[in-house]
C-alpha cells in the first residue's frame with residue numbers, strides 16, 4: 346500500500362507528536378494524520394474521532410484502504426467523547442478548526458484532560474482565545490509554530506499540564522512566535538497590518554470608537570514588527 350502524503354500543515358502538526366504516543370486525532374475527517382504517523386512507524390496505534398457521519402465514513406474508508414483497521418480505530422463521537430480511560434490516550438491533536446471550537450471541545454471534555462500529557466492544536470483563527478483557555482485551565486505552552494500554505498497562515502500550539510501566565514500581547518501573537526520572529530511570522534503580521542490599514546481607511550471619521558479600536562490593533566502589530574528590527 347502506498348505511503349500517505351499529507352499537507353505541509355499536517356506534517357508540521359505531526360512533527361510535534363511524540364514517538365510512541367497513544368494518539369487521539371479529534372475531527373479526523375480523512376484520518377490522514379493517524380495513517381501518516383502509523384505508516385511512518387512513529388506511533389503503533391491511534392484513535393480517529395469524527396462527529397459528522399460523512400467524514401466519519403471517509404475516515405473509515407481511508408483506514409480500510411490503507412489496510413490499517415487493526416491499528417487505527419475510527420469512532421463516531423463528539424470531541425473528547427471519542428476516548429475512554431481504558432484507551433490510555435496520552436496525546437490529543439485537534440487541527441483545522443476555529444480556535445473557539447477547539448476551546449469548546451477542550452472545555453466540554455475537561456475532566457478527561459487530566460490523563461493527557463500533550464495537546465497539539467492547530468486553530469485556523471482566534472488563536473488568542475485558545476491560548477487564554479489553555480492558561481486558564483492548567484496548561485502551559487511548550488512550543489509554537491507558524492507556517493504558510495496555499496496563501497494561508499496557520500499556527501500550531503503545543504501544550505502540556507502546567508502553570509503559565511501570558512500578557513495580552515503574548516496571547517495574541519504567541520510567546521514563542523514573538524520570541525522567534527520567524528520570516529513567516531513577520532509576513533503574516535505585515536499582511537494583517539496592510540489589511541487593517543486598508544479597513545481603517547474605509548471607516549468614516551464620525552465612527553470614532555470603531556476607528557480607535559482599529560487603530561489600537563494596528564499599533565499593536567506595528568509594535569511587534571518594530572521590536573524585531
Ligand code: SAM
Nearest residue numbers: 371372373374394395396397400423424440441
Ligand atoms: N483535522 C483535519 C485536518 O486538520 O485536516 C480535518 C479538519 S476539518 C476542516 C474539521 C473536521 O472536524 C470536520 O470533519 C468536522 O466534522 C470535525 N469536527 C468538528 N467538530 C467536531 C467535534 N466536536 N468532534 C469531532 N469532530 C469534529
